[in-house]
Amino acid sequence: MAAAVAGEEEVTNRQVILKRYVTGCPTVEDMEVVTGTLRLAVPPGSPAVLVKNLYLSCDPYMRTRMTKHAVPSFVPDYVPGKVLDNCGVSKVVLSGHPDFKPGDLLWGVTGWEEYTLIPNPVFCHMINHREFPLSYYTGVLGLTAYAGLFEVAKAKKGEHVFVSAAAGAVGQIVGQLAKLTGCYVVGSAGSDHKVNLLKAKFGFDDAFNYKKELDLNAALKRCFPHGIDVYFENVGGAMLDAVLDNMRHRGRVAVCGQVSQYNLERPDSVDLFRLVGKHIRMEGFLVSEYAGEYRRRFEEEMARYLTEGKVVCVEDVAEGIEAAPAALVGLFAGRNVGKQVVVVARE
Amino acid sequence: MAAAVAGEEEVTNRQVILKRYVTGCPTVEDMEVVTGTLRLAVPPGSPAVLVKNLYLSCDPYMRTRMTKHAVPSFVPDYVPGKVLDNCGVSKVVLSGHPDFKPGDLLWGVTGWEEYTLIPNPVFCHMINHREFPLSYYTGVLGLTAYAGLFEVAKAKKGEHVFVSAAAGAVGQIVGQLAKLTGCYVVGSAGSDHKVNLLKAKFGFDDAFNYKKELDLNAALKRCFPHGIDVYFENVGGAMLDAVLDNMRHRGRVAVCGQVSQYNLERPDSVDLFRLVGKHIRMEGFLVSEYAGEYRRRFEEEMARYLTEGKVVCVEDVAEGIEAAPAALVGLFAGRNVGKQVVVVARE
Numbered sequence: 001m002a003a004a005v006a007g008e009e010e011v012t013n014r015q016v017i018l019k020r021y022v023t024g025c026p027t028v029e030d031m032e033v034v035t036g037t038l039r040l041a042v043p044p045g046s047p048a049v050l051v052k053n054l055y056l057s058c059d060p061y062m063r064t065r066m067t068k069h070a071v072p073s074f075v076p077d078y079v080p081g082k083v084l085d086n087c088g089v090s091k092v093v094l095s096g097h098p099d100f101k102p103g104d105l106l107w108g109v110t111g112w113e114e115y116t117l118i119p120n121p122v123f124c125h126m127i128n129h130r131e132f133p134l135s136y137y138t139g140v141l142g143l144t145a146y147a148g149l150f151e152v153a154k155a156k157k158g159e160h161v162f163v164s165a166a167a168g169a170v171g172q173i174v175g176q177l178a179k180l181t182g183c184y185v186v187g188s189a190g191s192d193h194k195v196n197l198l199k200a201k202f203g204f205d206d207a208f209n210y211k212k213e214l215d216l217n218a219a220l221k222r223c224f225p226h227g228i229d230v231y232f233e234n235v236g237g238a239m240l241d242a243v244l245d246n247m248r249h250r251g252r253v254a255v256c257g258q259v260s261q262y263n264l265e266r267p268d269s270v271d272l273f274r275l276v277g278k279h280i281r282m283e284g285f286l287v288s289e290y291a292g293e294y295r296r297r298f299e300e301e302m303a304r305y306l307t308e309g310k311v312v313c314v315e316d317v318a319e320g321i322e323a324a325p326a327a328l329v330g331l332f333a334g335r336n337v338g339k340q341v342v343v344v345a346r347e
Numbered sequence: 348m349a350a351a352v353a354g355e356e357e358v359t360n361r362q363v364i365l366k367r368y369v370t371g372c373p374t375v376e377d378m379e380v381v382t383g384t385l386r387l388a389v390p391p392g393s394p395a396v397l398v399k400n401l402y403l404s405c406d407p408y409m410r411t412r413m414t415k416h417a418v419p420s421f422v423p424d425y426v427p428g429k430v431l432d433n434c435g436v437s438k439v440v441l442s443g444h445p446d447f448k449p450g451d452l453l454w455g456v457t458g459w460e461e462y463t464l465i466p467n468p469v470f471c472h473m474i475n476h477r478e479f480p481l482s483y484y485t486g487v488l489g490l491t492a493y494a495g496l497f498e499v500a501k502a503k504k505g506e507h508v509f510v511s512a513a514a515g516a517v518g519q520i521v522g523q524l525a526k527l528t529g530c531y532v533v534g535s536a537g538s539d540h541k542v543n544l545l546k547a548k549f550g551f552d553d554a555f556n557y558k559k560e561l562d563l564n565a566a567l568k569r570c571f572p573h574g575i576d577v578y579f580e581n582v583g584g585a586m587l588d589a590v591l592d593n594m595r596h597r598g599r600v601a602v603c604g605q606v607s608q609y610n611l612e613r614p615d616s617v618d619l620f621r622l623v624g625k626h627i628r629m630e631g632f633l634v635s636e637y638a639g640e641y642r643r644r645f646e647e648e649m650a651r652y653l654t655e656g657k658v659v660c661v662e663d664v665a666e667g668i669e670a671a672p673a674a675l676v677g678l679f680a681g682r683n684v685g686k687q688v689v690v691v692a693r694e
Contacts, residue, residue: 061623073624074624074625217418236619240619255619255622255623256623258619261618267616267617267619268616269614269615269616269617270616270619271614272583272605272614272617273583273604273608273609273614274420275629276421276602276631276632277421277422278631279633280631281628281630281631282619282628283622283627284619284621285623
């Protein structure tokens with residue numbers, strides 16, 4: 001593989017494309033790694049940037065884009081034969097945009113490929129803290145956990161917080177932020193190893209392996225004898241159903257994701273009438289809404305926590321673009337421990 | 348039937364009891380009207396009031412109390428062999444409570460029977476506006492529509508509001524309040540007669556008969572080409588599912604009831620991941636939370652609207668306690684037009 005430098009005419013560009021729309025659980029065969037070429041140029045007069053991709057984020061919600069929807073979602077469905085895209089960390093090779101110059105490190109929406117021409121980098125942001133691993137900008141230095149916990153769920157000191165998929169990219173940060181806020185925090189995860197991680201490394205007050213619990217309702221009652229104020233929802237289905245029975249009056253559910261539901265033809269049924277009796281609020285959110293000054297303040301606050309060791313994170317790093325399909329598929333079997341990233345190139 | 352007067356020792360007391368726990372759609376055979384007797388007395392030194400019941404409110408949520416729940420809901424399940432209870436209008440016969448005296452008219456929680464001994468009338472309130480039909484205190488002068496629309500959904504001028512079961516007790520008031528606020532308002536109902544009522548009597552901008560629509564999603568798109576800001580949820584299931592596809596960014600769903608779901612073994616499945624992409628908030632509420640000064644201000648405001656003819660209401664009145672079971676069952680077939688009440692006695 002020739003290293004790309006600005007001015008070179010053409011580079012090979014390996015890409016992960018969607019091979020076909022997915023039914024049920026995605027497999028590596030639903031994707032394909034193809035090798036194309038890319039001319040190193042940006043259209044004259046355009047604000048485009050051409051980037052070299054370094055780290056790609058693997059997120060469960062990507063599965064929802066692998067099905068063709070009659071009603072478009074917040075992000076476009078992937079298209080068979082076309083490259084996938086998602087959040088990642090990249091290095092600017094060429095730029096037609098006044099805010100970015102060659103060599104700048106960015107995080108934001110990019111392609112699942114080695115090089116991406118981003119026509120208008122509105123979802124790209126400068127990386128301000130180079131003292132951390134760059135991959136942190138796909139995880140702990142992303143805003144999802146923070147915005148969901150504080151802006152959507154409005155968690156406050158002394159409250160009882162439950163986090164599902166708690167050893168995952170977002171869950172581990174939610175739990176630590178809730179602890180820093182003075183909450184009582186319990187997480188669920190899908191293996192004893194992850195449960196141990198929650199308690200020993202991330203400082204959760206308690207945790208359980210949902211696969212070993214015969215009765216999720218009973219497990220929640222054991223961990224929350226006085227009920228749940230805040231549920232950070234990452235899984236949906238049976239867990240959400242059990243949680244609703246254990247919420248307190250005026251409890252809040254921040255809906256971040258529903259990983260247990262994405263592979264189903266029809267989602268599991270949940271009795272939503274229970275929102276009424278305890279005045280429960282369920283609210284979804286997208287991290288992209290929290291931008292500008294808010295995001296910049298968050299970045300400084302989280303950088304401080306990381307520097308002081310008040311927040312730690314665990315990443316699961318897959319090596320090379322060829323490993324990306326398996327890394328993504330692995331999320332649905334819970335094979336990842338912590339934030340799943342793919343390193344395409346290290347610099 | 349002997350008329351009851353204070354001081355008389357004992358009166359006959361016809362009661363509607365639950366005969367058995369209900370599966371599926373309730374029938375009149377699930378209830379029974381029995382005749383007992385009641386001694387006209389309140390325990391000495393207790394704050395109890397003994398009331399004569401005048402109007403009983405029939406509400407779909409009562410069905411949820413006819414099933415035995417493993418996890419208790421916000422109100423206790425009904426018990427086979429025992430009298431039902433719900434909101435109603437009553438007249439005080441005897442009182443051990445300093446706030447109430449014989450002859451006072453109250454609204455609040457009472458039994459489905461001719462006379463009720465209320466041990467502690469914390470959920471009873473004085474009727475301040477006797478110029479309206481007393482039954483209005485089970486409907487239009489109840490706070491459900493108002494609190495749900497303004498406190499929970501936070502509807503504002505210019506917003507697009509959808510109301511399901513819009514010809515029902517709560518829906519008709521929601522629609523009119525939303526119109527008074529300057530919203531664009533559409534309602535759904537289950538007959539052409541009701542649809543006509545919505546447009547001609549209650550001033551909805553548009554309405555549709557959901558039973559005649561082959562595709563609820565298409566019906567909503569037709570009525571809301573630019574999407575829905577506020578959904579006042581009374582039905583659940585397929586309608587909620589279709590609404591979620593038509594909500595605007597930061598839309599709010601005030602969950603008041605889910606009448607289509609109460610008779611099902613398992614609720615219909617609804618894809619809740621759609622809360623995420625458009626940052627939709629779903630929030631349940633109980634009218635009992637909005638008490639004290641707030642409720643008093645509401646009562647004056649609504650009384651003014653009624654006096655000025657800015658809000659009208661349609662009631663469906665069943666005559667006599669024996670008619671109560673059929674009136675309740677009729678809600679699930681949509682037989683009622685407007686607020687379903689049972690008149691037990693007129694004064």
